[in-house]
Amino acid sequence: FFKNPNADRIGFFFLPVNSFFSKKKVRKYVLSCVFPQKPLYGEVSVSSLHSGGEAFFSCLTGYQLQGSSVRTCLNASTPYWSGKESHCLAACGGLISNITVGRIVSPGFPSNYSNNLTCHWLLEAPEGQRIHIHFEKVALAEDDDRLLIKNGNNFDAAALYDSYKVEYLPNEGLLSMSRHLFAEMTTDATGTSTAFAAGHCYEPFVKYGNLTSSDHTWAVGAVVEFACDTGYTLEQGSITIECIDSNNPQWNETEPACRAVCSGEVTDSAGLVLSPNWPEAYEKGQDCIWGIHVEEDKRIMVDIQVLKIGNKDLLTFYDGDDLTAKVLGQYGGSKSRFKLYTSTADLTIQFQSDPATNVYGYGNGFKVHFFEVSRNDTCPELPEISNGWKSSSHPELVQGSVVTYQCYPGYQVVGVELRMCQWDLTWSGDLPSCEKVLSCADPGKVEHSRRVLSGPHFTVKSTIQYICNKGFTLSGNSLLTCFNRGSMGPKWSQKLPRCLRT
Template identity: 65%
Template structure:
């Protein structure tokens, strides 16, 4: 229970009692003298959110210094004498509510502001047409409510497009934040998020973005600073991805001259070099490339020359660096056709290469002897028709 008494002791008359009124009046409380007595009592039923009070002393014959949380003001007189006017404004992402934008100190006999100070709140939904601004989750940095369905429209100059810088994103279970690349909920979805995530950026393809936030109606109590902070700004309109650079010891080809979304750029390496990374990069809808730039690295080994049928091989090094050898030994009944040993040689132009082609193991063959003929006055009695 919170009681604020208009005096300096417990016997002073109360000007506020939380048992009678839940909230302090938006315009605050004024003492009739130099004292307020604040009394706070708690029970053992559980933890509560707590309280925070701001107080201020001011001169007689003057109005007190105004205050607006999450906002600022300018005053025509820094001492706030009668006749002073004050104009309020909110921090980016907040909206003025429950009060006038301009108030004046009136009544010389009892100086007071003619209107209640306004409040700055992060509201659910809105249409924003500035070149840059901020979208905050409802009630930020306090907890947003259950079962909310908020929609913000962001609109910049027609010859520009929208860049979204999502600086804080901490959502409860069942809550969803969706970005649409257009001015309504039928537009293409730029991104949809349902959990916590680090800072990131999104780029729309048009001058309009629709932001929708839906909180779970059945969720529990939310924590302080759970929600989102989104900065947006207009950036030059561009329907193409940024130009990709050439890479050392290689070249690139493109599927079309203009780097529009859907364009594929393919990277290639010169002889003697091999690609490290992906060879294909695609221009996405948000006008970013699908991956990082690859590189061409010098080849320092030969490729596996392969196996020769009907043989076994002896390898000096399994990765076939320059200088490695591979010896081929044919199985019984087969003879080698070609070089029995291959050596990996480096070349000034191109990558390393084997010293010879892959040999073959072919079956052994036997040539028959020619018939010697029959001597004069003799005859022939061969044991076999064909002599090996």
């Protein structure tokens, strides 16, 4: 019997043998090749399974074919495919010419790469075009493993990316200046990883953010949703991606990137404002403005945790919703942690970096936390003091109010008598005290005289005698004695005399 070779099952002829045999036997003749096995990370298509038919082999993006790309079905009692079985491997380097789109994966991906490798890839775009690289994933095992991307067609070209020198991937990717890019990967004698760029649905990653997924095996159909850490904004790519295409598993969108951006509007009750590109260095010549808005009956407390900018760069805080509002503070250079408070429900932050700034490197910039707080346009009530009292210049302790401390008779103020409610709603100075007076005050000198003291201090029972100069006559008592007047404290016995010209 015979069935169509194009049906679900391969057709066969069953032939009876001739009469020369004393017993009837049956032989089976196969007239077609079995369908060739698809290589791992590759594809296969067939023109025909019959003798003379061809099988065409190809690899998924990022993999290279090992073996023949075309195999022929050869005629025999059992037809077979010519040549050796084809394989798809992530090779160590190679020339990729006339490219319009593609992918590079680390040697052996998705398995770990080997030790002691030096791999070179030369990417060449069509004449008159340039190459843009987007990093899908980089995970090198050790500090001694290195990935270099050069802006040219050889190792001596200028580096666009060096994993030794940067801890982050450029979110915007890399753009060549010519039609060539040169990539080198080197590994040391110990430690391996899956390195860079996956050819299928690799484990997604977002720096300065987090992700949730319906399937952490990243199988086809897995959906991943991304979110950024506080202070960062989702850029590039989609907030949600899905693993698609069972034949060539891949994410339907590019992984997003979380970046600290220049400028923004914030309406959260608490949050974080970071210098552009934090914790990496900000760029020259930037002018960034952030607006922070809370409920109308609330105010904003600003906690400047890190401030390390150039001396000619400026970070300014405005007590309102635009740059015409009162300036809370303006800062440049480095400053230890401090706090500010607004008197309105709005805060505007402006950062201006000098076009010639020389502040570069990890951790240079600023980190500003903000929190919604209860409305409070007054300073806190000041405490009373023993043996004294206080008085205020205003019924409410608003900014600019002055509180004066005074002491009861027999006591004197020690410290600052006046305290002012400052712009940040804190009091100037420290709390004074009233201490008992144990001596008389210096009564002063009398013109045209000299005085004789009984001791160095004006304690109780001490005396001062005034003697007029020649040509002057004393008017009043010449001797003053310090007496204790009870609740009134120590006082002098007499008023100061006078020396009159005779």
